[in-house]
Amino acid sequence: MALFIVTGCDWTSRIRPSVLVIAVDSLRFDDFDCASNRQFFDSLCGHSIRFTHHFTTSTMSVPALGGLLAGRYPFESRLTNNGSNYLSAQVQTVAEDLVQKGFRTAFFGGGPPVWRKSGLSQGFEIFDDYVTLNSSRLYRDAQSNVELFLDWYDSEAKDQSFFGVLYLPDLQFSQFATISELGMARARNRAGQLEEVSESVEYLVQQLIKRNVWQSTTVILVGLNGAPDKNRPGEVDPINLYTENTRTALLIKPFEKQKNEGRSWGVDVPVNLVDVSRYIRETLNVPFFYLFGRIANTLSIKEGILSGEFTSGERNLIMESSWPSWRIGKPTRFAAIQGERLVFYQDPLVAYNIWSDRFQVSPIDNRDRKVMEQFLSLGNYLNELGYMPFEPLTRRETERFWLAKDLWGSAVFNEGLLSELDAYLRGHPDDWEVKQWMALWLLRLRYWRKFLELGETVQSELWVYLAKRNLDIKVKEPNDTCFDLIRRGGSPDEAIQDFRSCENEAFRNLVAWVRSRKTGADEEHFRERFLNVFKRYRLDRRIGEI
Numbered sequence: 001m002a003l004f005i006v007t008g009c010d011w012t013s014r015i016r017p018s019v020l021v022i023a024v025d026s027l028r029f030d031d032f033d034c035a036s037n038r039q040f041f042d043s044l045c046g047h048s049i050r051f052t053h054h055f056t057t058s059t060m061s062v063p064a065l066g067g068l069l070a071g072r073y074p075f076e077s078r079l080t081n082n083g084s085n086y087l088s089a090q091v092q093t094v095a096e097d098l099v100q101k102g103f104r105t106a107f108f109g110g111g112p113p114v115w116r117k118s119g120l121s122q123g124f125e126i127f128d129d130y131v132t133l134n135s136s137r138l139y140r141d142a143q144s145n146v147e148l149f150l151d152w153y154d155s156e157a158k159d160q161s162f163f164g165v166l167y168l169p170d171l172q173f174s175q176f177a178t179i180s181e182l183g184m185a186r187a188r189n190r191a192g193q194l195e196e197v198s199e200s201v202e203y204l205v206q207q208l209i210k211r212n213v214w215q216s217t218t219v220i221l222v223g224l225n226g227a228p229d230k231n232r233p234g235e236v237d238p239i240n241l242y243t244e245n246t247r248t249a250l251l252i253k254p255f256e257k258q259k260n261e262g263r264s265w266g267v268d269v270p271v272n273l274v275d276v277s278r279y280i281r282e283t284l285n286v287p288f289f290y291l292f293g294r295i296a297n298t299l300s301i302k303e304g305i306l307s308g309e310f311t312s313g314e315r316n317l318i319m320e321s322s323w324p325s326w327r328i329g330k331p332t333r334f335a336a337i338q339g340e341r342l343v344f345y346q347d348p349l350v351a352y353n354i355w356s357d358r359f360q361v362s363p364i365d366n367r368d369r370k371v372m373e374q375f376l377s378l379g380n381y382l383n384e385l386g387y388m389p390f391e392p393l394t395r396r397e398t399e400r401f402w403l404a405k406d407l408w409g410s411a412v413f414n415e416g417l418l419s420e421l422d423a424y425l426r427g428h429p430d431d432w433e434v435k436q437w438m439a440l441w442l443l444r445l446r447y448w449r450k451f452l453e454l455g456e457t458v459q460s461e462l463w464v465y466l467a468k469r470n471l472d473i474k475v476k477e478p479n480d481t482c483f484d485l486i487r488r489g490g491s492p493d494e495a496i497q498d499f500r501s502c503e504n505e506a507f508r509n510l511v512a513w514v515r516s517r518k519t520g521a522d523e524e525h526f527r528e529r530f531l532n533v534f535k536r537y538r539l540d541r542r543i544g545e546i
Contacts, residue, residue, distance in 0.1 A: 016161040018162045020165075021166070023166065025167075025168065026225060027227075028226045028248060029226075031223075034050045034266075042198075048219075048251040049254070050250070053337075054223075054270075055243075056272065056319060058080070059226075059238055059321045059323070060321065060322070062081065062120070067272075068277050070277070071288060072274065079091075080332070087120060088119065094280050096123030103163050104160050105123055106125060106126040107120070109140070109145075110141070111169055116129050141196065143200045145166045145200075146204045170193045170196060171193050219251075219252075222248065222249065227244075231402070236401040238321060241321060250271070254283070269311065270337050275299045278300065279300070299312050299315070318335075324393075330393075333390040341364070342360060343375050344390070346390040351375065400424070403421070407420075446470070448467045461479060482503075485498060485502055490515065491515065492515045512526045513526040
């Protein structure tokens, strides 16, 4: 209760409310329990409203964050994946609304996949995605983001209204060790990362209190997506729209004019990220205009908090994964929460009662009239927008995904993984990309005999040449345009710029370094250039693997 002692009766007239959003990747609804045995987010739990049925708008981080900042579903904003698409400048974000009203705005990102190129920087005076990455650290941890935010507040936003966002990807990187506030190494697993995020948020709460901005600040802790803890048959994580991957944590600590008592309470009515976006705008007295209200209307969380009553009525909370269209050329997958039902837009129709069937193991009879009506309302709407029903993944596609996860999620390549690769390629000998995975691992292990067999199978002169050279077998040089750069003369700069002969940037820079040693050019310069390009290549590949 001590947190809610008001030091002056007119504080709201002197300081306008602020909003701080803590958006966490892979934070499930059941990752912590505010009711009892609090282990995580204790201070925030004790003074927040917990929404037990909060759902994301997308399984991917960038479009989910877009739903929060733009107040639009991904299929409406066209920000649909973690790749090269971006939020149009025509879409007005909450940050743009607020900076126009004189709020200070700042975003602090933890790294991939959220970068400025996504267009999410619109409206932020500071959009800090300057994360120093290396092979041992592929993200900026939660504590570092908290410190950056506090430094920004002290220097730029003190005694002013602000809108701040902290994006924390920590839970995606469970294979990296973190250090506790006592200097102890945490476990290299998801629980260790969750503890690190929780401690950082606890520290943030105490610092807001110390700076006398806790009472005037609405703090929102929200999960952008979930995290399946076991494999569901026929599913892969990026397209899994079942609740283990879409039902996420949501805590809202309102500023004190909205909430007069220092006690927490829970809400079971389903809400989603678009509703949270509306809440931010309404809390800060910014109009919220939702243009796509025919079947996906929003709910006013602010009215529910003020009245103590939440009613959602008949509406769809639409969730999507455009991973199939982005990565494998299949239709985007859609599902919707319709009251107590989870309905998938696919053929054949599949629906579940999420209240009585928590883990969605027993589909509802699809001949049920009410289910069919809800499915048709969703299906007709999406069909009008040009979306076709989702086609379930083939066995080959699911096997390939889990093979990739085993390969790139393992710190050490072992014989078991090699056997998995062999077994997959026996069943799918035409999969060229998986053969490249095999080649990469054989190179790392220096299994030259097996690498030679693979090179001969795929008829790669370069692979055969490399294997035979390492086996001390006489072999002629390959007829390869990149390899020709080694044989040809010229300056280091000519090698770097010879895009027509060789598209591989790292290889061109390697040749430039070799040439610099022969021509008397600045060898150290070309060595550093090659190493920088190669490090960037390896880092990009490692991020993609994770």
